[in-house]
Amino acid sequence: MVAEPAAPGPVLVIGAGLVGSSLGMALSRAGVDVTLEDLSRSHALVAASLGAGHVSAVVSDDIAVVVVATPPSNIADVVCRALERFPDAVVTDVGSVKGPIADAVAQRSPHFARYVPSHPMAGSQFTGPMTASADLFRDRTWVITPSAGNTEESLDVVRGLARLTGAVVVELDAELHDEAVAQVSHVPHLMSILTASHLRGVPGENLRLAGQGIRDVTRIAGSDPGLWRQILTTNAVAVREELLEVADDLAYLIRVLDHPDELEAFLRIGQHGAQSLRGKHGQEPKDVVSVTVEIPDEPRALGRLFGDVGDFGFNVEDFELTHDAVREVGYLSISVERPQAEQLRANLVGRGWKAWSHSGA
Amino acid sequence: MVAEPAAPGPVLVIGAGLVGSSLGMALSRAGVDVTLEDLSRSHALVAASLGAGHVSAVVSDDIAVVVVATPPSNIADVVCRALERFPDAVVTDVGSVKGPIADAVAQRSPHFARYVPSHPMAGSQFTGPMTASADLFRDRTWVITPSAGNTEESLDVVRGLARLTGAVVVELDAELHDEAVAQVSHVPHLMSILTASHLRGVPGENLRLAGQGIRDVTRIAGSDPGLWRQILTTNAVAVREELLEVADDLAYLIRVLDHPDELEAFLRIGQHGAQSLRGKHGQEPKDVVSVTVEIPDEPRALGRLFGDVGDFGFNVEDFELTHDAVREVGYLSISVERPQAEQLRANLVGRGWKAWSHSGA
Numbered sequence: 080m081v082a083e084p085a086a087p088g089p090v091l092v093i094g095a096g097l098v099g100s101s102l103g104m105a106l107s108r109a110g111v112d113v114t115l116e117d118l119s120r121s122h123a124l125v126a127a128s129l130g131a132g133h134v135s136a137v138v139s140d141d142i143a144v145v146v147v148a149t150p151p152s153n154i155a156d157v158v159c160r161a162l163e164r165f166p167d168a169v170v171t172d173v174g175s176v177k178g179p180i181a182d183a184v185a186q187r188s189p190h191f192a193r194y195v196p197s198h199p200m201a202g203s204q205f206t207g208p209m210t211a212s213a214d215l216f217r218d219r220t221w222v223i224t225p226s227a228g229n230t231e232e233s234l235d236v237v238r239g240l241a242r243l244t245g246a247v248v249v250e251l252d253a254e255l256h257d258e259a260v261a262q263v264s265h266v267p268h269l270m271s272i273l274t275a276s277h278l279r280g281v282p283g284e285n286l287r288l289a290g291q292g293i294r295d296v297t298r299i300a301g302s303d304p305g306l307w308r309q310i311l312t313t314n315a316v317a318v319r320e321e322l323l324e325v326a327d328d329l330a331y332l333i334r335v336l337d338h339p340d341e342l343e344a345f346l347r348i349g350q351h352g353a354q355s356l357r358g359k360h361g362q363e364p365k366d367v368v369s370v371t372v373e374i375p376d377e378p379r380a381l382g383r384l385f386g387d388v389g390d391f392g393f394n395v396e397d398f399e400l401t402h403d404a405v406r407e408v409g410y411l412s413i414s415v416e417r418p419q420a421e422q423l424r425a426n427l428v429g430r431g432w433k434a435w436s437h438s439g440a
Numbered sequence: 441m442v443a444e445p446a447a448p449g450p451v452l453v454i455g456a457g458l459v460g461s462s463l464g465m466a467l468s469r470a471g472v473d474v475t476l477e478d479l480s481r482s483h484a485l486v487a488a489s490l491g492a493g494h495v496s497a498v499v500s501d502d503i504a505v506v507v508v509a510t511p512p513s514n515i516a517d518v519v520c521r522a523l524e525r526f527p528d529a530v531v532t533d534v535g536s537v538k539g540p541i542a543d544a545v546a547q548r549s550p551h552f553a554r555y556v557p558s559h560p561m562a563g564s565q566f567t568g569p570m571t572a573s574a575d576l577f578r579d580r581t582w583v584i585t586p587s588a589g590n591t592e593e594s595l596d597v598v599r600g601l602a603r604l605t606g607a608v609v610v611e612l613d614a615e616l617h618d619e620a621v622a623q624v625s626h627v628p629h630l631m632s633i634l635t636a637s638h639l640r641g642v643p644g645e646n647l648r649l650a651g652q653g654i655r656d657v658t659r660i661a662g663s664d665p666g667l668w669r670q671i672l673t674t675n676a677v678a679v680r681e682e683l684l685e686v687a688d689d690l691a692y693l694i695r696v697l698d699h700p701d702e703l704e705a706f707l708r709i710g711q712h713g714a715q716s717l718r719g720k721h722g723q724e725p726k727d728v729v730s731v732t733v734e735i736p737d738e739p740r741a742l743g744r745l746f747g748d749v750g751d752f753g754f755n756v757e758d759f760e761l762t763h764d765a766v767r768e769v770g771y772l773s774i775s776v777e778r779p780q781a782e783q784l785r786a787n788l789v790g791r792g793w794k795a796w797s798h799s800g801a
Contacts, residue, residue: 259646349661
């Protein structure tokens, strides 16, 4: 559907942190000429030593694309300066909030039409060039939020750059983007922070009982507070709106803690939300259908069933064993993507199993 | 410090769900004779077919240990019945809340002294025997909360059983246990639920922007609501107390969202909490010390440094690159366990680096 993008001309990456260095590595690997700049010369040198590009005292003026990968609070300034320094270049950025930056550039720079706001949805709890990776963007979503005056040619340059890193390009209105990241990134980050910060009142010996669950929930709370301070204050309006809803939910949860039915209903809403995120990074939730098989009450029946399902070679998304107490019989529900369900059911019936398919909840 | 436990006599596991089946598999692998019982005969047969033990119409009366691994809401009943059925057996359970169960057994059974309450801290977001694993308990914490009347012999039987599965035994007062699991397990679970349930108001297309962070935070929200309903209502008093503190924190967070300094201070408390959980499952937080090395501003310096650190063969827990803007010089902080720090520093100095060690924050 989309033509393979031509490799762009020379790229200047400003900011050799985790994202800038990783981008430099990905583009260099794809054969692009990358120059690195960082206020900290040692950061830029570290990134260069890792294969992210080269550091020069004088940057040539044939730069075709400038990528601003500085901390969020000064992206707008650096973008404006880059538009001035390189009159023929397309300028983009990697900031995780888009509306306020685009507005600031539009107000301050007469060259704002050459600025294409973008946001690769990739990062980690680590910072700095030393944890950079040329594969940071592979299969991740890279959002472009076209702004007033962007030409199709400028947009194509940034789309091509993103695709060279292995990312999947999504185009969105800036305001929608900022609302969406508040919902799927900034609020989850703060929930992780709230969970982790609550440990300040927990005796150290109680931490011995911590299992994998709390470690997963609090992993992203380990991220750089200085970076997140900038992200969150920039998107404070959207984030506050979401957090007020969470506060209402929390008050409700506290009320129903010893009302088993209401509590379970709320837990189910959470379970459903978690399931809606299944599937790979950045992909749409899959349209999954369950195929249910009756398991005769005899030893090895399940082993045979697994063997048969394995033979068919379908990609099983999930499975669940359920039991009918009245008929004393078990069922295995196998979740597969919708186009495969009917074939799976037919194959099972062909091997003598009782099986039927139905849409998942 | 502890003698290797003798393999116990025949074990009866009541409840062939994820934990009961996994326990049966771990004990069978260790050479223990395991009988399985489940209200659902097909569940017990599935577990048996996976190597978790055998299913018999009549359970022999030489059972030495009964492990009750049923859903939390009927553990006390099943424990009382087992104390009656097997007059010479030690009876234990795997329930994740201990005080209320121990109290109920003490009130209802004259044989309560043979009941040793315990809680292996292992599980997953899956349920049922099909996702069982003989390694579920390896390196995990298995809490025993000795109750009034437990003899040292009874306690030793359960300690031995737990160690046979590869778990690490921790003994705690039941009330302290219940407070600790509220803090490190039940509250984090509900924070995951709150994050996931908040997605109910999020347009499906916004989920395209979801990355690994929200997936980690919401993973445990996918767990069985029916099981968690029982766990949470049983421990509602302790959980409510913690959640009220979280609600205060959330209100504070909403207030400071656009006050950068206060916000960053709170993010740092969260980061510190997340760091306190580092290290392997169930181990105490490590006593980690940073060794800082000055990186000369020259190409390949960092590569040489990595090479040297690799040569020394220390187990690096973490590292961070920092930069002194005034002196235009970079530093690498390498975190290692305290006993290794001085040797690492000496080795680095021996190869010509400027290095010193200091306790981490």
